[in-house]
Amino acid sequence: xxxxxxxxxxxxxxxxIASVARCIHDKTVAIMLEPVQGEAGVIGATREFMQxxxxxxxxxxxxxxxxxVQTGCGRTGQLFAYxxxxxxxxxxxxxxxxxxxxxxxxxxxxxxxxxxxxxxxxGTYNGNPLMCAVxxxxxxxxxxxxFLASVRERAAxxxxxxxxxxNEYGFAGERGEGLLRALLLGKEIGxxxxxxxxxxxxxxxxxxxxxxxxxxxxxxxxVTTDEIxxxxxxxxxxxxxxx
Numbered sequence: 001x002x003x004x005x006x007x008x009x010x011x012x013x014x015x016x017i018a019s020v021a022r023c024i025h026d027k028t029v030a031i032m033l034e035p036v037q038g039e040a041g042v043i044g045a046t047r048e049f050m051q052x053x054x055x056x057x058x059x060x061x062x063x064x065x066x067x068x069v070q071t072g073c074g075r076t077g078q079l080f081a082y083x084x085x086x087x088x089x090x091x092x093x094x095x096x097x098x099x100x101x102x103x104x105x106x107x108x109x110x111x112x113x114x115x116x117x118x119x120x121x122x123g124t125y126n127g128n129p130l131m132c133a134v135x136x137x138x139x140x141x142x143x144x145x146x147f148l149a150s151v152r153e154r155a156a157x158x159x160x161x162x163x164x165x166x167n168e169y170g171f172a173g174e175r176g177e178g179l180l181r182a183l184l185l186g187k188e189i190g191x192x193x194x195x196x197x198x199x200x201x202x203x204x205x206x207x208x209x210x211x212x213x214x215x216x217x218x219x220x221x222x223v224t225t226d227e228i229x230x231x232x233x234x235x236x237x238x239x240x241x242x243x
Contacts, residue, residue, distance in 0.1 A: 014045055017052040024056075030063035030091075031056070035081035035177075038070040041211040042175055042182035050085035057090075063113060065091040069105075073097035074142040074221050076178035077152040084177070097221075100138040104131045142221065151221050155179050158217070158228050165232060169243050172213075181217045188212035189242060197238045205234045 009032075013019040020031060031053060037043040045053075057064040066089040071081035075097055082089055090113050095105035103125075109115075125131075141147065155178045162174035162183050172186035185193075190209030197205040208216045219228070 014043060015049045017049060017056065020053065021056060024060055024062070028060070028062060030065050032065035032067060034067045034069075034071060035084070036071045036076065036180055038180065038216070039210045041214050042180060042216055044175070044177055045085075047085045050082065050087050054087040054089075063090040065089060065093070067093050069093055069095040070097075070218070071177070071180060073138065074148055074151055074178075075180050075218070077148055077155055078178075079142065079148065081177065098135050098138060099131060100134055102131050102134045104128075104135045106135075147221075151178055154223060154225065154228070155181070157225055158219075161228060161232055162217075165235070165239075169239055176217075179217075179219055179221060179223070183215045183217070185213050185215065190215055192242060193235075193238055196241060197235065200234055200237065205231065205238070207235075 010023040012023050012031075014033070014037060033045060033053070035045050035050065037045075054064055056062075064087075066080075066082050068080050068082070072092070072094045073079070073096075075081070076084065078084055080092065082092075088110075090110050092108045093105070094108065098104050098106060155176075158179065158181060159174060159176070162181060165171070166173050166183060170186070172184035174181060174183050176182055190212045193215060194207045194209050197207045208218070210216050219231075
């Protein structure tokens with residue numbers, strides 16, 4: 001969407017290791033991906049593919065970079081989504097969830113590949129003490145022993161509820177990991193649903209359709225089952241007026 005695209009990034013197919021291998025040449029330095037593609041429609045990299053990527057990068061002495069801006073900090077039911085595949089990347093990007101609603105982002109690297117010394121990376125808002133304090137509080141909270149287990153429990157509840165909704169309206173199912181989920185509509189009515197949901201009375205419902213044939217859901221990690229049920233009641237009102 002945002003031209004001009006940065007040069008030097010050939011695209012491979014998710015979950016197709018052969019397509020990745022074909023992109024590698026003598027100038028290749030890294031392979032980068034989202035463990036679950038968000039804007040593409042909540043499409044997950046398989047465990048097998050992630051492990052194949054790690055093996056491929058090690059074979060060719062390349063960096064493996066994971067973009068965990070959407071999937072990190074507990075979103076998928078693990079602290080980081082790559083952990084579902086039992087691999088370790090070389091570099092990881094974080095944002096959004098790490099700040100719990102305030103602007104905060106981070107780039108993490110293994111010591112062996114880190115190129116910055118403390119103080120080298122500067123900027124007007126870098127090291128903002130208030131934002132960093134929020135980030136510390138977020139990480140302390142989501143690192144509690146029972147928090148990620150509760151995310152997984154609510155994710156299972158939400159997944160079952162979306163699948164029931166899909167069956168009711170003849171949609172194409174649901175998919176996702178943790179509390180990053182998509183309702184597959186099977187028809188290009190996503191944007192219409194988003195618009196009608198916003199106009200609900202007495203209070204609108206904010207939805208997201210990154211692709212016209214699906215809705216994406218990313219509720220707060222401490223969302224309750226009652227709140228999920230309320231959202232589904234409101235969504236059914238919208239669907240009844242469209243489908």
